[in-house]
Amino acid sequence: MRSERLEQQIQFAVVIDKLKSVQRRTWLVDRSRREDAAGHSWHVAAMCMLLAEYAAEPLDLCRALQMALVHDLVEIEAGDTYVYDPEATADKAERERQAADRLFGLLPADQAQHWRSLWEEFERRQTAEARFVAAVDRLQPILNNYYTQGAAWQEHHIRIDQVLERNRPFAEAVPALWECIQQLLADAVRQGMLLPASDFKHSLGGNCTF
């Protein structure tokens, strides 16, 4: 006989398979399809391992990895919200809170509390781990966009100032990567992958190196 606890855990393992069917806007680097939220979560976690040395603050890698694995789970219920869609982002927080209630409520109480607190910590961006994972969560689609000639940027007519604005957390959480991102985005504009800013000077701020 399976215990009730194990039964809940197995059912949760089956339910979260749905994350593989949550489609994102970003294309795979080989452009064969758009990426899904499970592949994205794996990529973010692997990049956290890869880039941990650039975190501005001391990092608990184990908590960062767990956060990366859990950070998009609510999208199973709430769907992926495109970051440059103001209408969809307006009620995102409420939709995701309700999704978290339903989803994490499937777990045994102690694990529900642990998984939910990881997700809430990620959302609040108030710890070193949350800021670092959030920065990597943003770097990954920038790389995929850049290495697909701006595929998703072009589809949605995205401007560099929108990407820079969204990626400001980089500057503090992983300063060494921030410069790299700025260079990548400036090059993306030069190559016509990304639209220039309506107010270029304002959007890049005073520390621009290119």
Place this chain on the structure above:
Amino acid sequence: MRSERLEQQIQFAVVIDKLKSVQRRTWLVDRSRREDAAGHSWHVAAMCMLLAEYAAEPLDLCRALQMALVHDLVEIEAGDTYVYDPEATADKAERERQAADRLFGLLPADQAQHWRSLWEEFERRQTAEARFVAAVDRLQPILNNYYTQGAAWQEHHIRIDQVLERNRPFAEAVPALWECIQQLLADAVRQGMLLPASDFKHSLGGNCTF
């Protein structure tokens, strides 16, 4: 300017995107498509978080999670080898060793050593973490097969004794899950998802509880 080290790391982050295009035999639970190796790696890592309490030996979760994230990376070069295909498994070790040389060789030396040693530890199954991750790596496709009415088992005419043989590591690494797996597989045979064993008694051994 990006440092040479950061340049290597960014290129590695881009290369490993290919794991999302390595197709496995297993179907997603919603049967919309077969799963890919990145989504699978995410699922295994998340299930390691979920089921760590069932490990027979004390577990370093951080190392287990890193191992789960890295364990299939060589498939970017070597492709996925279906576990029930004896011809493909014959040269699997050599193909994967060469793939590891090429892939991990892209990283800065210290990280190449760390990532490769995680993969080798997983392959050797000689630590608590390796045995636990290997068990979860096998449980995940069993769940996906069971909850798709044996889709991949039926396509390849798989028998219960083949699945039990492959999953023997469970018995030691996560004894509490082993019983659950045995029940699941027996039920799969009863429901016609999985073929019975040619020698049923032999394949189930003496500790069978059903």
